[in-house]
Structures are given as C-alpha cells and as structure tokens.
Amino acid sequence: MAENPYLPVEAKIEKIIDETSNIKTFVLKPSRKIKFETGQFVQLTIPGIGEAPFTPSSSPYQTEKIEITIMKVGLLTGKLHEMREGEIIGIRGSYGQGYPFDDFYNKEVLVLGGGVGMAPLRSLLLTLLKNVDKFRRIVLCYGAKTPEDIVYKDAFPEWKKKRKLEILRSVDKAAPGWEETEGLVTVLLDKVKMDLRNSVAVVCGPPIMMKFGTLKLLDLGYKPENIYLSMEKNMSCGLGKCGHCALGKYYVCKDGPVFKYDLIKDVPDIWL
Amino acid sequence: MKFYINRTDWGKFLGQISKTYRIYAPQEIANELAYQLLAPENVAQTIYGTYRAVQPFKTFFSLPQEKVTVVTSQPEKTIVLGVKNCDLKALQILDKIFLEGDFVDPFYRERRENTLIISSDCYQPKDTCFCTLLDNNPFPEKDFDLNVSPIDNGFLLEVGSPKGESFIASIREDLKEATSDLIEEKENKRKEAKKRVVEVNREFETKRPFSAIVKDEYASPVWEEVTKTCVECGACTNICPSCYCFLLVDTENGGKFPKVKFWDSCQHTGFARVAADVNPRAKLYERLRNRYLCKYEYRPENFGIVACTGCGRCVEACQGKIDKREVIKKLSEKEEK
Numbered sequence: 131m132a133e134n135p136y137l138p139v140e141a142k143i144e145k146i147i148d149e150t151s152n153i154k155t156f157v158l159k160p161s162r163k164i165k166f167e168t169g170q171f172v173q174l175t176i177p178g179i180g181e182a183p184f185t186p187s188s189s190p191y192q193t194e195k196i197e198i199t200i201m202k203v204g205l206l207t208g209k210l211h212e213m214r215e216g217e218i219i220g221i222r223g224s225y226g227q228g229y230p231f232d233d234f235y236n237k238e239v240l241v242l243g244g245g246v247g248m249a250p251l252r253s254l255l256l257t258l259l260k261n262v263d264k265f266r267r268i269v270l271c272y273g274a275k276t277p278e279d280i281v282y283k284d285a286f287p288e289w290k291k292k293r294k295l296e297i298l299r300s301v302d303k304a305a306p307g308w309e310e311t312e313g314l315v316t317v318l319l320d321k322v323k324m325d326l327r328n329s330v331a332v333v334c335g336p337p338i339m340m341k342f343g344t345l346k347l348l349d350l351g352y353k354p355e356n357i358y359l360s361m362e363k364n365m366s367c368g369l370g371k372c373g374h375c376a377l378g379k380y381y382v383c384k385d386g387p388v389f390k391y392d393l394i395k396d397v398p399d400i401w402l
Numbered sequence: 403m404k405f406y407i408n409r410t411d412w413g414k415f416l417g418q419i420s421k422t423y424r425i426y427a428p429q430e431i432a433n434e435l436a437y438q439l440l441a442p443e444n445v446a447q448t449i450y451g452t453y454r455a456v457q458p459f460k461t462f463f464s465l466p467q468e469k470v471t472v473v474t475s476q477p478e479k480t481i482v483l484g485v486k487n488c489d490l491k492a493l494q495i496l497d498k499i500f501l502e503g504d505f506v507d508p509f510y511r512e513r514r515e516n517t518l519i520i521s522s523d524c525y526q527p528k529d530t531c532f533c534t535l536l537d538n539n540p541f542p543e544k545d546f547d548l549n550v551s552p553i554d555n556g557f558l559l560e561v562g563s564p565k566g567e568s569f570i571a572s573i574r575e576d577l578k579e580a581t582s583d584l585i586e587e588k589e590n591k592r593k594e595a596k597k598r599v600v601e602v603n604r605e606f607e608t609k610r611p612f613s614a615i616v617k618d619e620y621a622s623p624v625w626e627e628v629t630k631t632c633v634e635c636g637a638c639t640n641i642c643p644s645c646y647c648f649l650l651v652d653t654e655n656g657g658k659f660p661k662v663k664f665w666d667s668c669q670h671t672g673f674a675r676v677a678a679d680v681n682p683r684a685k686l687y688e689r690l691r692n693r694y695l696c697k698y699e700y701r702p703e704n705f706g707i708v709a710c711t712g713c714g715r716c717v718e719a720c721q722g723k724i725d726k727r728e729v730i731k732k733l734s735e736k737e738e739k
C-alpha cells in the first residue's frame with residue numbers, strides 16, 4: 131500500500147518534566163524511530179483535538195526518545211499539559227529544513243533565544259557541544275519574562291562549565307536572588323563582542339523578539355546572510371501542500387522553519 | 403497525428419467504453435454546464451465545444467472533504483470529457499503540489515492515475531472568461547490524453563499521451579487521418595474563439611503583466627477599496643480550479659488517528675492565525691491581496707506557471723461582485739495615470 135504522509139505513529143509519553151508554570155517537557159518514545167535534524171519539526175496529534183508542530187528540544191544523536199518542550203497556549207497544548215505519563219499521542223515527521231551546521235564551521239556562533247524559543251536552541255546547543263571543536267566559540271544569549279520562566283533550569287549550571295560556551299541571561303522583570311541582567315534579551319547583545327567577519331547568529335523566540343533581535347543584530351553589523359531565523363507560522367500538513375504556512379512564495383514547513391534572513395527579508399510583513 | 407471520427411462512431415465507441423469507465427461530461431443544468439456522471443445511453447449528449455463546466459476540474463482529484471486515514475485504491479477507472487484548457491492549466495499547479503516534492507499525496511495520485519482526460523476546444527467563451535489576458539488559449543495544446551475538436555458532423559481527435567494512445571487502440575484501425583482542410587477549419591475556429599475572448603477583455607488590458615502589477619502595487623489603497631464588498635464566504639477559492647489549500651482535522655472515530663482533509667480558504671480569518679491570537683493577515687484586504695499574490699507572483703516564482711488560468715469562475719461566484727480583471731485594472735491605473 132502507498133505511504134500515507136498524513137498518518138502519525140503512536141508515541142508513548144514516558145516522562146513529563148515541569149519547566150515553568152506553563153511549560154513542560156515531554157519525553158516521548160515513538161513506536162517507530164523518528165529521526166530528525168536539529169531545527170526540523172514534528173507534528174503531534176491528539177485524536178479528536180488536533181495537531182500542531184513542535185521542534186524537538188533533545189539531541190538528534192539520542193534516537194530512541196524525543197524530548198519536546200511545550201508551552202501551554204491554547205486548545206491542543208492545553209490538552210497535552212493535562213496528559214499523564216504512560217498515555218499515547220500521535221507523532222509524524224520530521225519535516226522541514228534544520229540548521230545548516232556546515233555553514234557554522236570555524237565560526238563564532240551567537241545564539242539568541244527567548245521564552246519557549248529555547249526549545250530548538252537546546253537541541254542546537256547539544257549538537258554544537260557534541261562537535262565543539264568545529265566551532266570557534268559559542269555564545270548563548272537567553273531571555274525570559276521572570277527567573278521562574280526560564281526553561282531547563284537544571285541544565286544551565288552544567289552548560290556554564292563547558293569549554294568554548296559562554297552564557298548570558300536576562301529577565302524582563304527580576305526577582306530577589308536574580309544576579310544576572312534585567313531587561314529585554316536584546317540588551318545582552320550589547321555585552322558580547324563577536325568577531326563580526328567570522329560569526330553567524332541564530333534567533334528563535336516569540337515573533338516580537340525575533341523582530342527586534344534581528345534588527346539589533348543588523349544594527350551591530352551582522353549581514354542578513356549570516357542570520358538564521360526559526361519562523362513560526364500556522365501549519366496543518368507540514369508537507370508543503372496545504373498552504374497554511376505561507377511566507378511569501380515560501381512554505382515554512384518545507385523551505386523552513388529555519389531561514390537565512392537574506393532569503394526572506396524582502397517578503398512584506400514577515401514579522402507578523 | 404490527428405484523426406477524424408464522425409459523431410455516430412464516436413458515440414458508439416463511448417457507449418462501449420462506458421462499460422469499463424465511469425464517464426463524466428458537461429451537461430446543461432439550470433443554464434449552466436455541469437459535469438455529470440453519464441449513463442451509457444446518454445454519452446452521445448455530451449456537450450463539447452462550449453465553455454468550461456461550472457465545477458472546477460480539481461473536484462475529480464482533490465475532494466472537498468475526504469478521510470485520509472487509509473489509502474484505498476480507486477475501484478473504477480474514470481474519464482472526464484470536455485475539459486477545457488483553463489482547467490488543464492490549473493491541474494498543472496495541483497500536480498506540482500500533490501505529486502512533487504518530498505511527499506506525494508497518495509489519495510490524489512490514485513485518482514489522477516486512474517483518470518483519463520479528454521479535453522475539447524472552447525468555441526463559445528463566456529463574458530467572464532479571460533484566459534487570453536494570462537497568455538492562455540481557449541483550446542488545449544498539451545496536458546491531455548485525448549483532445550476533441552468538434553468539426554462538421556464529427557470530431558478531430560488529437561492524441562496527447564501514451565494513455566490516450568492505448569485508449570483508442572481498439573478503434574485505431576477504423577480512424578481516418580484528418581485532412582488538411584479539416585485541420586485548417588479547426589485552426590480557424592480556434593482563432594475565432596481566441597479573438598472573441600480578446601474582444602471581451604479589451605477593456606481590461608493592462609500595460610504591465612498581472613504579476614508585475616500585484617507586486618508593484620502591494621501598498622496600493624485599491625486593495626482595501628475593492629475588498630469592501632467581500633463577505634469572506636470563500637466561494638472564490640472553492641470554485642477555483644487551481645486553489646489547492648486544505649485543512650487536516652482530527653476526528654475521533656475510525657482508526658487510531660482519524661483525519662479528514664477539507665478544502666480550506668485563505669480568505670477565512672483564522673487561516674494563518676497562530677497561537678496567542680497573532681494573525682499575519684488579520685485584515686480581510688490582506689487576505690484578498692494574498693490570494694492575488696499567490697496566483698500571479700508566488701506560484702509563478704515557484705513553478706514557472708501562473709496559478710490563475712482566467713477561467714472566470716471566481717468572477718461569477720463572488721457574492722460581492724468582485725471581478726479580478728477590474729481589480730487588476732484599477733491597481734494598474736493608479737500607477738499608469
């Protein structure tokens with residue numbers, strides 16, 4: 131029988147980790163191995179409820195299980211947050227274009243993340259760290275609303291010890307005990323000195339942060355072809371057919387979600 | 403090679419064939435032509451040389467609503483008769499979307515492979531037809547299995563594919579090669595038809611191609627002006643032979659992950675909305691404009707094919723009386739004045 135690209139396979143929720151009050155990480159064990167490259171996405175399904183795209187936050191080198199970090203924002207994500215360990219959901223994928231690591235070799239990699247946008251960026255960090263000798267330097271600038279809203283709280287102390295990796299964090303609104311930066315994530319960019327001739331920047335976060343983050347990077351002197359964005363659009367099929375994810379002439383599910391900024395900079399109204 | 407067959411022999415042949423194929427052909431219903439499933443005794447009443455049917459050709463391949471849980475093979479072979487060039491052109495777009503790329507839609511492919519396309523020339527274009535404005539002709543030149551051009555008391559047959567070749571194999575020996583006189587007569591009829599479409603659309607001609615107009619005039623106030631009468635019904639996209647967008651909906655019954663695929667419309671408010679109520683095309687005119695950009699700029703950039711064939715269906719279907727030709731003309735005038 132012909133392959134049916136619309137049909138998910140079963141995935142068991144092995145573990146649920148609370149990250150913040152509205153973000154959880156789901157450890158999934160699909161009934162069939164789902165391979166992915168960092169930055170690609172999968173579609174998760176709950177029968178009778180719906181389906182939505184998510185980018186795995188785990189390392190692509192870990193193939194038995196996939197971790198997905200999900201913020202509760204609506205119908206499907208709300209239902210997912212109500213689910214328990216041991217329950218079954220649907221998964222299909224992976225889809226789209228991930229990060230082109232070859233382009234990053236021997237360069238300084240600046241990673242700019244906001245909120246749950248840290249999900250694909252954790253996968254990115256894990257891939258970068260695994261091949262750390264191929265990159266000159268890795269700098270992560272991460273912003274969240276408050277210290278409580280920071281995801282992967284346990285991972286940061288580990289990461290801080292890593293060779294070649296520098297981490298700067300900010301929160302919009304500090305709380306007692308917060309000793310790092312207070313302010314929008316873009317202020318962190320003023321604190322890092324990157325070798326602009328030899329650096330790429332990767333941005334992932336809410337639309338508003340993507341916009342101001344990118345504009346700031348351009349201000350600092352980054353060329354559009356050295357900025358990589360993860361675009362979020364409405365998706366239905368994930369296969370480049372249903373038209374929902376259109377971004378100008380591109381379909382984000384097929385041509386993205388990771389885009390070089392120079393490819394899409396002339397598409398009108400991309401930040402909406 | 404072109405053949406001549408008289409009306410009676412052709413009718414007989416179709417009668418034979420209709421035992422193994424389901425045959426759909428344009429029939430007159432309420433002053434419109436609509437594709438209907440033909441009973442063997444009715445095949446002779448097919449209407450060929452007029453304009454396109456009211457249903458878009460896509461309905462044979464991408465169903466308005468379809469369960470996509472299990473791929474089942476198409477039980478019967480189908481023939482669609484009297485398909486016009488505007489619909490053949492539109493099918494090119496659907497083929498690109500559903501059959502190419504990393505993923506193939508098996509449901510579409512199944513129907514596509516089991517359908518034989520018998521197109522025909524269009525000698526009586528409607529006032530809403532504007533294929534010539536988009537450099538298309540009211541007669542097929544490729545992308546058919548067989549084309550019939552009504553002539554004298556019969557038809558000129560043109561074979562367009564191996565599928566068409568084997569389809570007529572059983573009568574091939576009895577077919578007469580078309581004389582040069584008949585071929586010339588057909589060419590004249592085609593020229594006449596084309597002239598008529600050009601005439602009808604004289605007032606809508608623009609200096610720049612549609613693609614340049616929609617791109618250059620992105621910020622024009624005309625978009626908002628023309629959208630005033632749009633009621634967001636989605637008729638324009640549903641009836642369009644080259645609109646392919648759909649929505650997958652997860653239902654509860656039937657299989658582990660039952661999914662139904664519905665035609666969707668980019669004109670609807672929520673089409674592009676993402677979480678937290680962020681909507682890249684929140685305003686109706688932005689959605690209307692996007693449809694024009696999709697047809698005249700984006701798909702041509704992707705595939706080298708203009709995704710509006712000028713069939714005029716959306717012009718007739720629109721509750722708000724929005725005529726694409728008028729919109730483009732208005733957009734072009736702001737600049738060209």
Ligand SMILES: Cc1cc2nc3c(=O)[nH]c(=O)nc-3n(C[C@H](O)[C@H](O)[C@H](O)COP(=O)(O)OP(=O)(O)OC[C@H]3O[C@@H](n4cnc5c(N)ncnc54)[C@H](O)[C@@H]3O)c2cc1C
Pocket residue numbers: 171180182183184185186198199200201202203204205206207208246249250361362363364365387672673674675676677678679
């Ligand atoms: C490539 C990509 C990767 C992503 N990765 C992540 C990630 O790693 N983590 C994360 O938290 N988020 C991620 N997102 C965002 C995530 O997909 C959305 O938050 C999710 O779709 C919200 O779904 P919801 O049903 O909870 O929200 P809702 O606001 O309820 O719905 C979201 C969309 O679905 C539509 N919709 C809602 N209900 C229906 C219905 N009944 N029928 C039809 N349509 C309906 C809405 O119109 C809206 O467009 C990603 C998005 C993309 C595009």
Ligand code: SF4
Pocket residue numbers: 492638641642643644645697709710711712713714715716717726
């Ligand atoms: S946009 Fe209108 S005229 Fe063009 S192909 Fe679609 S229905 Fe026909």
Ligand code: SF4
Pocket residue numbers: 631632633634635636637638639669719720721722723724
């Ligand atoms: S058919 Fe007319 S009224 Fe209906 S959505 Fe299309 S443009 Fe608007």
Ligand code: FES
Pocket residue numbers: 364365366367368369370371372373374375376381382383384
């Ligand atoms: S999600 Fe269907 S085309 Fe991209």
